Amino acid sequence: MIQLTLETARAMHRSMCRIRYFEEAASAKYKDGDLPGFIHLSIGQEACAAGVCIALESTDYITSTHRGHGHCLAKGGDANRMMAELFAKQAGYSQGRGGSMHIADVSVGMLGANGIVGQSMPLGVGAALTAQVTDSGSIALAFFGEGASGAGVAHEAMNMASLWRLPLIFFCEANRYAELSPYEIHVPLANVADRAPAYDMPGVTIDGGDAVAVFETMTEAVARARGGQGPTLVEAKTYRWHGHYEGDPQRYKPEGETEAEMARDPIRRLEAVLNDSFGIDEATLETVHREEKVAIAAAVAFAEAADDPTPDELTANVYAEGAIV
Numbered sequence: 001m002i003q004l005t006l007e008t009a010r011a012m013h014r015s016m017c018r019i020r021y022f023e024e025a026a027s028a029k030y031k032d033g034d035l036p037g038f039i040h041l042s043i044g045q046e047a048c049a050a051g052v053c054i055a056l057e058s059t060d061y062i063t064s065t066h067r068g069h070g071h072c073l074a075k076g077g078d079a080n081r082m083m084a085e086l087f088a089k090q091a092g093y094s095q096g097r098g099g100s101m102h103i104a105d106v107s108v109g110m111l112g113a114n115g116i117v118g119q120s121m122p123l124g125v126g127a128a129l130t131a132q133v134t135d136s137g138s139i140a141l142a143f144f145g146e147g148a149s150g151a152g153v154a155h156e157a158m159n160m161a162s163l164w165r166l167p168l169i170f171f172c173e174a175n176r177y178a179e180l181s182p183y184e185i186h187v188p189l190a191n192v193a194d195r196a197p198a199y200d201m202p203g204v205t206i207d208g209g210d211a212v213a214v215f216e217t218m219t220e221a222v223a224r225a226r227g228g229q230g231p232t233l234v235e236a237k238t239y240r241w242h243g244h245y246e247g248d249p250q251r252y253k254p255e256g257e258t259e260a261e262m263a264r265d266p267i268r269r270l271e272a273v274l275n276d277s278f279g280i281d282e283a284t285l286e287t288v289h290r291e292e293k294v295a296i297a298a299a300v301a302f303a304e305a306a307d308d309p310t311p312d313e314l315t316a317n318v319y320a321e322g323a324i325v
């Protein structure tokens with residue numbers, strides 16, 4: 001296992017702060033009515049995106065979900081273009097036509113958010129198969145939720161990946177709920193990763209609020225994938241602080257549950273490590289918070305000032321319309 005360095009810990013911390021402030025800003029702008037369409041936030045889950053992406057190379061690939069802002073930011077996506085996409089502006093990643101669930105940046109290996117639950121997994125198989133047959137040395141990682149783990153396509157993807165020993169990591173963010181359904185009413189096992197032996201691959205369940213644990217688990221899974229030993233199924237137990245979508249009244253959550261989870265803030269937990277193990281003081285950590293807040297405020301200003309698509313170009317590259325909740 002690769003030892004956690006100060007540089008890695010600080011990079012994860014900055015990444016988590018960036019995700020938190022990006023999504024808090026998106027939440028506020030959504031409430032103001034500035035963002036059309038649905039947004040699904042991952043506030044509370046930042047240790048997963050940050051811990052995963054710090055363990056990958058820029059030439060590796062990720063496939064994402066409807067809850068993908070953190071994944072894209074952690075992989076090196078541009079906050080300005082992401083925010084502009086949320087505002088439906090021409091400067092956005094998909095020229096403002098797609099919104100939150102249609103953000104991709106192939107140049108940083110982010111192959112796309114995805115509104116179709118479960119489909120990040122076969123797309124990950126495709127990326128990993130490409131890496132294998134072209135011998136590029138890259139690996140792929142598919143993010144998905146515990147809800148997606150029950151989709152038929154999840155099993156097809158894990159079966160194929162194992163059969164062909166693909167350089168792929170299946171990373172399940174088990175955030176307690178799939179839409180409005182708690183884990184135990186749709187997953188028959190205590191852990192999604194317990195399914196791994198059925199596909200002849202290692203499966204590991206970790207605390208997804210612990211960025212260090214995510215990073216350390218990832219270094220082993222990355223070594224397996226890059227070393228030609230095939231896929232790993234990682235399940236990170238995590239929690240989303242917000243609703244399934246912004247505006248969700250969250251009546252399905254027991255009283256006090258979110259507050260209890262917020263008291264175990266993954267950012268503060270990593271800050272404790274930075275302080276205890278590396279002697280990083282409060283003022284240094286606060287500087288990171290301040291810098292990331294400023295960067296995200298600049299992304300909002302960029303998006304607000306950006307042009308709308310003009311009426312004559314509005315239907316360019318639009319093939320279908322619909323809404324996914």
Ligand SMILES: Cc1ncc(C[n+]2csc(CCOP(=O)(O)OP(=O)(O)O)c2C)c(N)n1
Pocket residue numbers: 066067115116117118144145146147148149175177178179244324325
């Ligand atoms: C194929 C498909 N079925 C249903 C939906 C509606 N839907 C959107 S999100 C979601 C739940 C996903 O849960 P999970 O995979 O655990 O991800 P989370 O939302 O918890 O991050 C569902 C059923 C969809 N978008 N796509």
